[in-house]
Amino acid sequence: MNLRRSTIAAAISVLILYGGLLASLGCFLDGAAVWQAARSERTWSAVRLSVGAATLAATLAVALAAPAAYALSRYPFRGRELVDTLLEFPIIVSPAALGAMLLIFFNTSAGDWIQEHLLQFVFSFAGVVLAQFVTVLGVAVRVLKASFDAVPIELETxxxxxxxxxxxxxxxxxxxxxxxxxxAAFILAWAKALGEFGATITVAGTMPMRTETLPVAVFLRLASADLEGTVALILVLVTIGFAALYVTRRLLGRAVDA
Amino acid sequence: MLEIESLVVAAGNFRLRDVSLMVAPGECHAVLGPSGSGKTTLLEAVLGLLTPEKGCIRLAGTDLTRLPIEQRGLGYVPQQLGLFPHLSVRDNLAYSARARGIPQAKFQPLLKQLVEAAGLGNLLDRFPATLSGGERQRVGLVRALVSQPRLVLLDEPFAALNENLRRELWWLLREWQRERQLTILLVTHDLAEAYFLAEQVTVLLDGRVAQQGHKAEVYAYPATAEVARFLGVETLQPGRVVSVRDGLATVEVGSVQLTALAPQDLGEDVLVSIRGEDVILQSARGAPTSARNVLVARVVGIRPATPLWCVELDAGFPLLALVTRPAAEEIGLSPGAVVVACIKAPSVHLIGRSAPPRSLALGSASSLSPVPAARDSAARR
Incomplete structure (x- = not known):
């Protein structure tokens, strides 16, 4: 098999893998369950919470990542290598462990002080945003650094x-x-935050209408052996994810081309 | 006036050592050197991208050494031009006014004048990616000049252009330089570019100033063998001074003796440097000549090139002559032919082989000449 064919085969296998997974949902697809999930206030609360938290977390991540990535791209400073290595930290450490570390931090005196005087994070919406923010920050910095690296310094000079x-x-x-x-950094961070589960459930818990995001809702339905309900929520999650990515790309793409 | 004094700058493992030069107001000064000689390091130090370890850079009396780039009053045109790809030509040209908060009414007249002179009027709404190489070059130059810099820094700005376009822009730049009395520091490895645009040149080799002076003087009288090689001197042969009398030296080169102007403080062992265009070829039956050195030579080979042909000769030592095509045809040059090669004494330049490099005084072109008598002669020619 020549290079062209083998690489196209690899690309098609990606489609088969993810397409197969989506297609398998059809085995347990129940129209009534989907309708019920779509009408449920609890589902819509999870949707609002997921989209809101992901948007906030991605925005905050890009806002911090942009200057940080620029510094990593342009300036030699003490600790630069360490920062560069730590960007991979959220990927190496599992999301659940990351969430556990956040919980442990909020059990220290510093964390306690923050919760008491600034903002309550544990088992709150702020906790959801924080867990997602911590998870996606490294990726946002990594993508933005590559982007700043591609801007010739000469132009700034x-x-x-x-x-x-x-x-x-x-x-x-x-x-x-x-x-x-x-x-790219915003879209990637947003998509990753929308699907974030491990850190979110560890820090914010599973309180319906308060900290229950869509991935958490999917997990809870699955834990109660409600396969039809699980499929319905997955479809909601997938639909929202793809729709939001499409709209974001169209809007930002138009802004980029302008 | 730009004054660079005893500058020491480190850039990675490379170090610019004790570099001094001066650019008078309204003058174009070229810094020549091969890749890795330190030209870019020098430019970056003047720009403010590198902090000197020692020495200072003054522009119109102001010490620039610790001044931020934006306060140095520089216009900069890098090799890749640095046009902002996301801005139209109009916005590129107006960038300096916006950055400095200058009202439109104040900078528009000069901008309009320069845009007209550069023929950019119908390109203002275009983006850099849609411009030709020559158009981009003009935008880069106009953008640098519209900010009314005290010093214009040019980093091989014409290197990517074809010969015709390059020469066209040389003329434009020289015209502007003279009209507007621009003070320019030009960094290039192109001898022809330096010779056309600049009056004074500095040759940088291995991080040091190897020679400075008026372009004609540096071109004709390279101070060291390295400078001669870099400047492409066609004939560079070892010789021995056998006598010096009345300001003239007799030098043994190969199996012949040449007469040259006698420089001061030169040892017995020398390198004889002769420019190809200073060798006049005649047929063996040619008319008598006033040249001091008349050598019977055999043509070894001919390399046709543009605009001059290179003729390899055996004149008792390997000698290269540059002649025009009509001249070559008139003499009937062919391999094996015997011709007469005439070289005037001032065109035979002697370089000391053991003498240390000549010390260079800041801004004093007259003290830089390796051969004072020869310089006078060159001026007369």
Missing amino acids: VARTLGATPRYAWFTITLPLARRGLM
């Missing part, structure tokens, strides 16, 4: 000789040129 301060050059030259990376 020219901008500075034309009178731009470093901040002005960053906002008018670097950031607009890295906009595809910004878009």
Whole structure:
């Protein structure tokens, strides 16, 4: 088999794998269960919570990742290697362990003080956002760093000789040129946050209408052996995910091309 | 005026050592050197991207060494031009005014003038990616000039262009430089570019200034063998000074003796440097010549090239001559033919083989000449 055929075969096998998984849902698809799930206030609460938390977590992650990635891309500083290595931390450590670490932190005096004086994280919406934010931050930084690396430093230098301060050059030259990376980082972070389960359930628990996100709801339905309900929620999750990604890509894509 | 004094700059494992140069107001100064000689490091230090370990950089009396880039008053055109791809030509050109908060009314007249002079009027709404190489070059130059810099830094800005376009832009830049009295520091490895655009040149080799002075002087009288090689001197042969009398030296080269202007402080062992275009070829029955050195030579080979042909000769030592095609045809040059090669004494330049490199005084072109008498002669020619 030549290279062209073998690589296309690999691409098709990806389609078969994920397509097969989606198709298998059809075995337990029950129209009444889907209708019931679609009408359930609890489902819509989980949808609102998931989309809201994922959007907030992705926005916060990109907002912090953009300057951090720029520093990693441009400036040599003490600890740079360490930061670069730690970006992989959320991937190496399982989400459940990451959530456990957050819980442990909030049991320290510093964590206790934060919860008491600033914001309650454990078993709250803020906890959902925090768990997702911590999970997706590393990926956002990694994607944005690659994007900043691709912007020639020379352009910033020219901008500075034309009178731009470093901040002005960053906002008018670097950031607009890295906009595809910004878009990619946001979409990736948002999608990852939407499907986040392990850290969320560990930090925020499973309180219906308060901290129950769609992945948590799927898990709870499955735990109670309700396969039809599980399939219905998975379909809701998949539909929302794909629809949101499509709309985001269209909107941001138009902004990038403009 | 740009003054660089005893500059020491480290860039990774490379170090620029004790570099001094001066660019007078309204002058174009070229820094010449091969890849890795330190040209870019020098430019980055002037730009403010590298902090010098020692020495200082002054522009119009202001010490730039610790000044942020945006406050240095520089115009910069890098090799890749650095046009902002997401901005239209209009926005590229207006960038400096926006960055400095200059009102439109204040910078528009100059911008309009430069845009017209560069023929960019119908390109203002286009984006850099849609421009040709020459158009991009013009935008880069206009953008650098519209900010009214005190010093323009050019980093091989024409390297990516074809010969015709490059020469066209050389003319444009030289015209602007003279009209607007621009002070320019040009970094290039292209001798022809430096010779066309600059008055003064600095040759950088291995992080050090190897020679400085007026372009004609550096071209004709390289101070060291390394400079001669870099500048592409066609004939560079070892010789021995056998006598010096009345300012003229007799030098033994191969099996013949040549007469050259006698430089001061030169040892017995020398390198004889002769530019190909300074060797005049005549047929064996040619008219008498006033040249001091008249050598009977045999043509070893001919390499036709543009614009000059290179003729390899055995004149008692290997000698290369550059001649025009009509001249070659008129003499009837062919391998094995016997011709007469005439070389004037000032065109035979002697380089000391054991003498240390000549010390260079900041901004003093007259002190840089390896051969004072020869320099006068060159000026007369």
